[in-house]
Amino acid sequence: MGGVIKFLIIAIIVLWVIRLLVRMIFPAVIRNAFNNMQNQATGQQQQQRARRPEGTISIDYMPKKEKKKGNADNLGDFVDYEEVK
Template structure:
């Protein structure tokens, strides 16, 4: 029993570290395949820090435009 306890103290930390590192590698590979489609994609143009570029502005629907013209709304509490 004593020998089994000593072996467990020596081997279990090593086995857990190995198991965790395998899980990390598996997660990294699955994440890279999902985000990049299995390939690394790099932009051909360098990005300028501090500048904003907008590629697409979705059109506003009629309800959103009507809410913009409705005026100011004031929050209040009802006092009894």
């Protein structure tokens, strides 16, 4: 019986110490991660601003223009319809 009580006391103490360490370390790790993400985002914004001056427009993709033929015979079949009231 004494071994079980000793085990429970040691387990409670170990869990309590782990809980204290997590409460102190976890916020610092999260704060550091957020600061790193914020620094990366501001660095990317500065790089984009440095590449091209403000007010310029850049087009990444421009589709090929197809020549349209004006011949109505090639446009398809047209069906007359009557309006039903």
